[in-house]
Amino acid sequence: MESLNVALGARTYSILIGAGLLGSKRLLSGYFQSVHRVAIVSNVTVAPLYLPTLRTLMERLGITVSAETILPDGEIYKNWETLNMIFDALLVGRCERSTTLIALGGGVVGDMTGFAAACYQRGIPFIQIPTTLLAQVDSSVGGKTAINHPLGKNMIGAFYQPHLVLADTDVLKTLPDRELRAGLAEVIKYALIRDMAFLDWLETHLDALLNKDSAALEYAIYRSCQHKAEIVANDEQEHGERALLNLGHTFGHAIETGLGYGAWLHGEAVAAGILMAAELSADQGWLSRGDIARIEQLFVRIGLPVRGPAMPVDRYLELMWRDKKVQGGKMRLVLLKRLGEALIVDTATPTAISNAICARS
Numbered sequence: 001m002e003s004l005n006v007a008l009g010a011r012t013y014s015i016l017i018g019a020g021l022l023g024s025k026r027l028l029s030g031y032f033q034s035v036h037r038v039a040i041v042s043n044v045t046v047a048p049l050y051l052p053t054l055r056t057l058m059e060r061l062g063i064t065v066s067a068e069t070i071l072p073d074g075e076i077y078k079n080w081e082t083l084n085m086i087f088d089a090l091l092v093g094r095c096e097r098s099t100t101l102i103a104l105g106g107g108v109v110g111d112m113t114g115f116a117a118a119c120y121q122r123g124i125p126f127i128q129i130p131t132t133l134l135a136q137v138d139s140s141v142g143g144k145t146a147i148n149h150p151l152g153k154n155m156i157g158a159f160y161q162p163h164l165v166l167a168d169t170d171v172l173k174t175l176p177d178r179e180l181r182a183g184l185a186e187v188i189k190y191a192l193i194r195d196m197a198f199l200d201w202l203e204t205h206l207d208a209l210l211n212k213d214s215a216a217l218e219y220a221i222y223r224s225c226q227h228k229a230e231i232v233a234n235d236e237q238e239h240g241e242r243a244l245l246n247l248g249h250t251f252g253h254a255i256e257t258g259l260g261y262g263a264w265l266h267g268e269a270v271a272a273g274i275l276m277a278a279e280l281s282a283d284q285g286w287l288s289r290g291d292i293a294r295i296e297q298l299f300v301r302i303g304l305p306v307r308g309p310a311m312p313v314d315r316y317l318e319l320m321w322r323d324k325k326v327q328g329g330k331m332r333l334v335l336l337k338r339l340g341e342a343l344i345v346d347t348a349t350p351t352a353i354s355n356a357i358c359a360r361s
């Protein structure tokens with residue numbers, strides 16, 4: 001088992017990464033010492049696969065399960081109505097302020113459960129048990145919790161950190177191929193914004209990752225979490241450096257919202273968005289055509305989109321103007337100064353942004 005810390009003073013927490021963690025009372029008991037009652041949130045796909053294992057673990061640790069909520073599956077359900085199912089279950093189960101909420105699932109379950117934990121009785125402890133690659137490398141770490149609004153992704157939410165992240169890599173064995181590939185988009189994001197050596201490693205080990213080689217997956221998860229933990233510790237609430245984790249997301253979120261949530265997976269939209277950001281970076285004179293080709297080749301090998309959908313440019317822009325990074329009427333975008341180094345830019349002209357979208361849609 002590997003472990004990392006997200007260093008946030010009194011709210012510091014561990015990320016545990018390893019095969020078979022959910023079955024290991026010995027490895028986990030120390031981390032659950034102050035947990036006496038939990039409420040579990042999962043979804044209709046993940047619960048039949050892993051809820052029995054989690055229940056057994058709780059029983060072996062002497063922890064009472066006070067409530068269970070099984071949500072419908074999909075990005076379209078990341079909304080108020082579904083969130084309310086969690087509150088209903090917590091109230092019916094007489095969950096208290098000391099009850100720990102556990103998210104067992106991908107990023108959708110994790111984001112909603114975290115938001116419910118931030119709100120219920122004004123805040124209860126929560127634990128992330130991410131079951132997708134994307135959730136293990138990104139969404140379970142850092143405390144961004146949210147639901148979507150019809151007009152924009154993750155628009156209603158809170159920064160609320162988990163007490164523990166438990167990434168059992170064995171659960172990835174049942175993850176559909178398309179989801180694994182979508183998760184790799186966020187892994188590549190870390191390499192592009194701050195780690196050239198990781199980019200080289202990813203190019204070399206991509207086939208192993210696509211074949212779900214456990215050592216390769218474990219390293220990719222560890223390295224990704226290391227980057228995210230460091231950034232979050234430096235800038236928890238995105239006043240600066242954390243915004244770099246949004247590479248490709250202003251374009252990507254426009255794709256997700258514009259097409260209707262769930263039409264494209266988050267990672268797929270981010271991949272197309274990264275290439276739009278790369279085109280704009282080339283327009284600024286920073287990336288070369290060769291750099292863009294290198295990113296594109298990785299996405300092609302993975303089977304990720306290298307173009308966005310043919311949505312009118314005005315529609316892209318309308319949605320992008322609602323991005324959370326818009327400040328003082330200026331659109332702030334994450335661009336690449338070079339491969340392995342990102343920066344925030346608020347000076348790109350509407351024409352340059354439109355050209356980048358057109359070049360990739």
Ligand SMILES: NC(=O)c1ccc[n+]([C@@H]2O[C@H](COP(=O)([O-])OP(=O)(O)OC[C@H]3O[C@@H](n4cnc5c(N)ncnc54)[C@H](O)[C@@H]3O)[C@@H](O)[C@H]2O)c1
Nearest residue numbers: 045106107108109131132134135138139144171174175266
């Ligand atoms: N909070 C953050 O920092 C952050 C970061 C990145 C993404 N996100 C959010 O995360 C969401 C995307 O997360 P995701 O990609 O995990 O999607 P997801 O939660 O929809 O899960 C993908 C699919 O895989 C299924 N699944 C999950 N684990 C499985 C397993 N082990 N075996 C078989 N099937 C399994 C799910 O039921 C679902 O159908 C988006 O809403 C995105 O906005 C948040």
Ligand SMILES: O=C(O)C(=O)C[C@@H](O)[C@H](O)[C@H](O)COP(=O)(O)O
Nearest residue numbers: 138142144153154242245246249324
């Ligand atoms: O943790 C972050 O910070 C990120 O930006 C990670 C992203 O991968 C993630 O998709 C996040 O939810 C996007 O943040 P948002 O603030 O644009 O909704």
Ligand SMILES: [Zn+2]
Nearest residue numbers: 186249266270
């Ligand atoms: Zn993302």
